[in-house]
Amino acid sequence: xxxxxxxxxxxxxxxxxxxxxxxxxxxxxxxxxxxxxxxxxxxxxxxxxxxxxxxxxxxxxxxxxxxxxxxxxxxxxxxxxxxxxxxxxxxxxxxxxxxxxxxxxxxxxxxxxxxxxxxxxxxxxxxxxxxxxxxxxxxxxxxxxxxxxxxxxxxxxxxxxxxxxxxxxxxxxxxxxxxxxxxxxxxxxxxxxxxxxxxxxxxxxxxxxxxxxxxxxxxxxxxxxxxxxxxxxxxxxxxxxxxxxxxxxxxxxxxxxxxxxxxxxxxxxxxxxxxxxxxxxxxxxxxxxxxxxxxxxxxxxxxxxxxxxxxxxxxxxxxxxxxxxxxxxxxxxxxxxxxxxxxxxxxxxxxxxxxxxxxxxxxxxxxxxxxxxxxxxxxxxxxxxxxxxxxxxxxxxxxxxxxxxxxxxxxxxxxxxxxxxxxxxxxxxxxxxxxxxxxxxxxxxxxxxxxxxxxxxxxxxxxxxxxxxxxxxxxxxxxxxxxxxxxxxxxxxxxxxxxxxxxxxxxxxxxxxxxxxxxxxxxxxxxxxxxxxxxxxxxxxxxxxxxxxxxxxxxxxxxxxxxxxxxxxxxxxxxxxxxxxxxxxxxxxxxxxxxxxxxxxxxxxxxxxxxxxxxxxxxxxxxxxxxxxxxxxxxxxxxxxxxxxxxxxxxxxxxxxxxxxxxxxxxxxxxxxxxxxxxxxxxxxxxxxxxxxxxxxxxxxxxxxxxxxxxxxxxxxxxxxxxxxxxxxxxxxxxxxxxxxxxxxxxxxxxxxxxxxxxxxxxxxxxxxxxxxxxxxxxxxxxx
Numbered sequence: 001x002x003x004x005x006x007x008x009x010x011x012x013x014x015x016x017x018x019x020x021x022x023x024x025x026x027x028x029x030x031x032x033x034x035x036x037x038x039x040x041x042x043x044x045x046x047x048x049x050x051x052x053x054x055x056x057x058x059x060x061x062x063x064x065x066x067x068x069x070x071x072x073x074x075x076x077x078x079x080x081x082x083x084x085x086x087x088x089x090x091x092x093x094x095x096x097x098x099x100x101x102x103x104x105x106x107x108x109x110x111x112x113x114x115x116x117x118x119x120x121x122x123x124x125x126x127x128x129x130x131x132x133x134x135x136x137x138x139x140x141x142x143x144x145x146x147x148x149x150x151x152x153x154x155x156x157x158x159x160x161x162x163x164x165x166x167x168x169x170x171x172x173x174x175x176x177x178x179x180x181x182x183x184x185x186x187x188x189x190x191x192x193x194x195x196x197x198x199x200x201x202x203x204x205x206x207x208x209x210x211x212x213x214x215x216x217x218x219x220x221x222x223x224x225x226x227x228x229x230x231x232x233x234x235x236x237x238x239x240x241x242x243x244x245x246x247x248x249x250x251x252x253x254x255x256x257x258x259x260x261x262x263x264x265x266x267x268x269x270x271x272x273x274x275x276x277x278x279x280x281x282x283x284x285x286x287x288x289x290x291x292x293x294x295x296x297x298x299x300x301x302x303x304x305x306x307x308x309x310x311x312x313x314x315x316x317x318x319x320x321x322x323x324x325x326x327x328x329x330x331x332x333x334x335x336x337x338x339x340x341x342x343x344x345x346x347x348x349x350x351x352x353x354x355x356x357x358x359x360x361x362x363x364x365x366x367x368x369x370x371x372x373x374x375x376x377x378x379x380x381x382x383x384x385x386x387x388x389x390x391x392x393x394x395x396x397x398x399x400x401x402x403x404x405x406x407x408x409x410x411x412x413x414x415x416x417x418x419x420x421x422x423x424x425x426x427x428x429x430x431x432x433x434x435x436x437x438x439x440x441x442x443x444x445x446x447x448x449x450x451x452x453x454x455x456x457x458x459x460x461x462x463x464x465x466x467x468x469x470x471x472x473x474x475x476x477x478x479x480x481x482x483x484x485x486x487x488x489x490x491x492x493x494x495x496x497x498x499x500x501x502x503x504x505x506x507x508x509x510x511x512x513x514x515x516x517x518x519x520x521x522x523x524x525x526x527x528x529x530x531x532x533x534x535x536x537x538x539x540x541x542x543x544x545x546x547x548x549x550x551x552x553x554x555x556x557x558x559x560x561x562x563x564x565x566x567x568x569x570x571x572x573x574x575x576x577x578x579x580x581x582x583x584x585x586x587x588x589x590x591x592x593x594x595x596x597x598x599x600x601x602x603x604x605x606x607x608x609x610x611x612x613x614x615x616x617x618x619x620x621x622x623x624x625x626x627x628x629x630x631x632x633x634x635x636x637x638x639x640x641x642x643x644x645x646x647x648x649x650x651x652x653x654x655x656x657x658x659x660x661x662x663x664x665x666x667x668x669x670x671x672x673x674x675x676x677x678x679x680x681x682x683x684x685x686x687x688x689x690x691x692x693x694x695x696x697x698x699x700x701x702x703x704x705x706x707x708x709x710x711x712x713x714x715x716x717x718x719x720x721x722x723x724x725x726x727x728x729x730x731x732x733x734x735x736x737x738x739x740x741x742x743x744x745x746x747x748x749x750x751x752x753x754x755x756x757x758x759x760x761x762x763x764x765x766x767x768x769x770x771x772x773x774x775x776x777x778x779x780x781x782x783x784x
Contacts, residue, residue, distance in 0.1 A: 001687040005067075005200055005261075005314055012128055012193075012313040013081050015095035016109045016160055018042065018057035030059060034103040037090040042184035048087020060115050060158055061095070061103040062129055069100035080205060080310035083160050095160075104128060108145040112167060112181065113157040116312045117147045119650075128195050128315070131156055133738040134223050135187035141231045145189075155182050156189050162207045164189055164296070182209055182305025186225025186236060188217075188297035189308070193315050198291040201259050201314035207307045212623045214304040217297040218258065220242045220286040239302045243285020245278050246299065250306075257531050258294070260286060261397030262287035263502055277489025277532045280318025280507040291318070325523060328353065328472040328545035329759030332396055332465065335360070347396040351548065351555070351688055351784075352759035358688070358784055359558045361395040392557045394466035422617030454482060454538050455491075460530035461539065468554055469546040471495065474527050477541040478510055484536035485510045491531055494525035510537065523547065552753045552782075554687035559782030561611040562646065562687070564679055566604055566628070566661055566778075567618045604630040605639075606663050608646040608679075630658050634669035643682070643726065650678040650728025662695050662775035670697040671716075672773035679779055686761035687781040690754035692718060694767075694774040709746040717739055717752055723764035736762045740770075749777065 018041035022029045031039045037467055041052040050056070070077065073185065075094045097103050107115040117124075124130065124147075125282050133145030133156045145154035145166065157165045161182070166187040169182050183189065193199050208214050217224045220243050229235030236245075247256065250267065257266040263283045265272040272279070286293070296308050307342045331350045335357075349359040455461065465471055476493065489507035495518065497503055504520035527544065531537060605663030606628035609618045618624055625645035629637045636658040649656070653675030654666030665675040671694075681687065694716070696708040716740065721734040737756040754765065761784070767776060 005736035006223070006316060007066065007068065008316055010064055010066060010128070010197065010315050011070065011198060012062055012315060013077055013094065013728055014060070014062055014158065014164075014311055015081060015083070016058055016060055016113075016158065017095050017103075018051035018053070019061070019105060024105075025126050027119075029119070030105060032105050032123060033126075034061065034097050034105065036098060037096070038648070039097065039103075040090065042089060045087075049091075049268065050087060051089050055109070058109040059105050060107045062106050062108050062127065063095065063097070064128055065099075065100060065101035072099040073097075073101050075101065077310075077312050081312065096284075106131070109158070112163075113159045114155040115147050117156065118149055120149055122147075126195070128193070128197070129313070129765075130192040130194055131189065132192070132222065133166055133187070133189045135166055135168050135225065136236065138187065140233050142225065142227050142236075143169065144591065146711055161309075162307040163204070163311060165305070166309040173516065179209060179303060182307050183296065183298040183712065184209075184214075184303055184305035186238070186260070186298055186300040187305075188219070188222065188224040188295050190222035190309075191294045191296075191313065193292040196318055196690040197315040198318045199286075199294060199313060200261050200316055202294050203255060203257040203259070203310070203312050204296070204308040205310040206250045206252060206254045206256060207309045209305045211252045212304060213249045213251045214306050215299045215302055216247045216250045216306060216583055217299060218247060218256075218282065219245060219295035219297060220282075220289050220293040222293065222295050224295065225300050226248035236300055237338075238251050239297075241285065242288075243282050245274070245282040247272060248274060255310075258485040260291065263505055275532070276492055276530070277507045280505050281489055282491050283505070316537070321577060323522075325472050327758050328547055329551060329589045329757065330469070330546045330548045331542045332469065332546055334542060340523065345347040345398075347398075349395055349554075351551070352756075352761055353545070354761075356784075357497050359395065359554075360391055361391060361393075363396065363398050369450075369510060379497050392470065393554065395469075396466060397464040399462040399464065441467045453534045455529070455531035455534055456536045457531060460528050462529075463527040463542060463544065464546070465546065467552045468548060469525075470549060471525065472523060472545045472547055474545070475515065475517045475541075475543040476508075476529065476539065477537040478516075479540040480514060481538065483510065483514075484534070486532070486534045489532060489771065490535040491529060491537065493518050494526075494528040494530070495520040496526040496528065497522075498525040502527070503736055510535075514540075523549075529770050541772070548759065550691040551755045551759060552691065555755070555782035555784075556691075556780075559688055559784050560685070562608065562683075562781040562783050563611045563616070563618075563680060564608045564647065564779040564781075565606070566630075566663075567607050567609070567624070568604065571638065595765060598762065600647070606630070606636075610646070625714070628656050628658060628663060629659075634664070634667065636663075636669075645682060647682060648680040648726060648728060652676045652678070658775070662777050664697075664775045668773075670773040670775055671767065672769045674769070676766055676768035677776055678723075678764060679781075680723045680726055680728055680764040681781065681783065682726070683783065685783040685784050686722070687720075687765075688755075688759070688761055688762050690720075690779060690781040692753060692754055692765070692767065692779050693749055693751045693777040695777045697773045697775060709748055710743050710750055711772050712743060714743040714774060715770035716772075716774065717768045717770055718752065719766040719768075720754060720756060720762040721764050721766065722762055731764060734764075736760050745771070748772075 019030045020029060020039055020041045041057045043051050073096060077094060081094050083095060103123060106127060108118040108120060133154055134142060135154050137143030137153050143153040145156050153169055155167050157167050157493060166183050166189060206216055219241060221241050223239045224244060225236055226239045227235050228237055254268050323496040331353050333348045335346050335348055345363045346360045347363055348357045350356055351358045354398045445521045490510040491508040492505060493508055494505040495503040503522050503524045506518050510514050529539060605626040607624050607626045609622050609624035612622050613619050627640040627649045629639050634657045636656050638656045642648055651665045653673060657664045657666055657669045659669045663677060664670045671677060696710040718739045719730050720736045721730045722736060741752050743750050765779060
């Protein structure tokens with residue numbers, strides 16, 4: 001059993017034992033839920049304790065328990081499901097209860113191990129599992145199998161020796177009596193997990209008739225056979241549903257483990273390497289069916305039967321609600337720019353998904369308008385990584401991985417860019433230039449027949465998102481040029497997290513269309529696209545919807561900085577001297593607020609400026625617009641000219657006021673009550689994000705009195721909107737986002753990030769008091 005499964009995992013395993021009757025004797029109902037050794041029908045002799053052997057006592061049981069409960073009872077399922085040592089039925093083996101391990105009475109074990117509710121007294125409504133089957137009833141039609149006593153047709157059978165098998169009709173079996181208790185010729189058994197749980201893992205041992213090998217089929221829809229001509233003779237064919245997977249020839253005694261979480265299959269602890277498309281389709285179908293069914297089946301026409309012994313199912317409660325994926329607030333796409341000599345592959349970022357390119361990173365360059373892309377390559381591996389410039393930040397890395405075999409002995413791979421194809425892989429491209437100026441050298445040929453600039457036969461491309469992005473969904477467009485497909489799936493798309501662990505994977509059939517959208521159960525950090533055997537394609541485009549985790553930081557990196565704060569009206573060659581809010585200290589002045597030499601009244605201005613140097617100061621030569629001129633005490637005069645300059649300033653609830661350092665409203669120089677301050681930008685550009693700093697109320701003589709803290713519990717709102725009529729008022733249809741902030745503990749300054757959750761831009765910010773009092777220190781807007 002997997003140690004990686006959660007501690008809440010409930011395991012189910014199976015066995016037949018003698019079960020006591022509720023009344024203590026025959027006839028009547030037998031115990032439905034066994035939790036104590038007293039619930040078994042045993043007798044103690046001088047040679048030990050034994051189960052009753054009469055068929056009327058024998059019941060088919062589903063045992064359940066967590067790993068902790070199993071360990072406490074001393075059960076070990078890693079080596080199969082063992083029966084007890086003779087004479088020690090309640091103290092040895094794995095068919096025991098106690099310490100939280102319980103057993104559900106599923107069915108009577110009738111003649112030949114048939115699973116039947118003979119007495120019609122068993123209540124299956126609370127059972128953890130439902131077991132059914134499907135197979136030939138005779139030479140003409142199919143029939144299901146159930147535990148209903150009225151059903152005279154097919155039956156699922158079980159024994160402690162060989163596990164689960166199948167018996168057809170009234171002794172009918174196309175393989176003869178030797179196969180009467182085995183799965184063969186299309187027979188299938190389905191195990192449906194109940195009690196609101198889902199299947200995480202399944203393991204079983206293959207028991208083959210006469211100890212040979214046979215083909216084993218798994219699925220999740222309950223069938224591995226279908227009838228093409230109703231009740232006429234013959235017409236039976238393989239079901240071949242989307243999720244049906246043939247594991248090939250499996251030897252007697254082999255252990256098969258299906259990991260539904262990691263979407264892998266092991267045979268004797270070795271990964272099953274069958275057709276990748278069929279493997280992914282198997283897991284896709286399992287999830288589509290509710291993640292709760294395991295079908296064990298056989299090949300139509302194959303008369304070498306098998307049974308499933310030591311079956312152990314790992315289950316856990318299905319979540320009532322799956323946490324929703326975050327709303328994408330950006331899109332990462334690609335663009336090609338080319339001329340006669342070079343072609344660039346750029347990763348582009350559209351913040352807010354409004355069709356604009358807000359930033360781009362050049363991933364790689366190819367020469368001659370196509371061919372090998374510039375990138376890092378390791379001569380000892382089959383990987384080339386196109387890491388790009390990471391300017392202005394890391395948007396995406398592109399990794400190409402190809403086959404490493406006799407055709408490419410050192411596994412040289414490069415990404416390729418072709419204007420007519422898109423992105424592909426060239427195996428060992430001769431003379432491909434690297435970003436260090438060297439050459440890959442040599443030409444080891446390309447995988448597949450023809451078409452070097454394609455993905456073929458196991459080659460794949462991976463798109464790694466930068467650290468500030470989480471993938472929500474991906475739209476992949478495959479190129480139609482030189483496309484080679486096959487019957488069924490042609491490609492596999494994997495969504496991975498930052499550690500490379502699988503989030504979800506999807507089998508893609510390109511015959512059904514060239515554009516496919518994939519989205520997992522959680523966010524992802526990597527997208528892999530792999531070509532399956534005998535296919536050939538290139539990637540024309542990839543659009544990845546992303547959630548930007550640090551939208552403020554991204555906006556700050558790419559946007560023009562528009563800053564509003566108090567500066568000196570006089571232009572000083574030392575930039576920090578032009579800013580009254582920087583922590584420069586000084587005696588007799590508010591700590592961390594003023595210069596070392598207090599300024600004279602009337603020289604301070606609350607102003608807007610373009611912080612071209614991005615240093616938080618107004619520097620000589622940077623565009624500035626004065627908005628408010630501070631005077632003595634709380635006196636302030638608005639000097640903003642409405643409709644011109646960088647911004648418009650609007651206050652509500654009173655006239656502008658302040659205290660030589662910070663902006664307020666009304667006679668007390670604070671923002672409180674119903675007062676608000678609004679800044680509307682006038683450049684025609686929009687802000688992607690902003691940062692607001694407020695401070696506590698300051699006295700009328702700030703040079704001689706300390707700065708008061710913002711009181712704990714102070715609340716204010718910030719409304720981000722598009723002020724279409726430039727009136728400083730949030731009119732209908734203009735609001736982008738309303739943000740609410742509460743100051744948790746008393747503090748001198750409080751900083752708030754201003755951003756719309758969906759990445760929408762805005763051109764106006766309104767700061768409104770709710771409770772408590774504060775002053776406006778500064779506002780930075782990152783404009784694009």
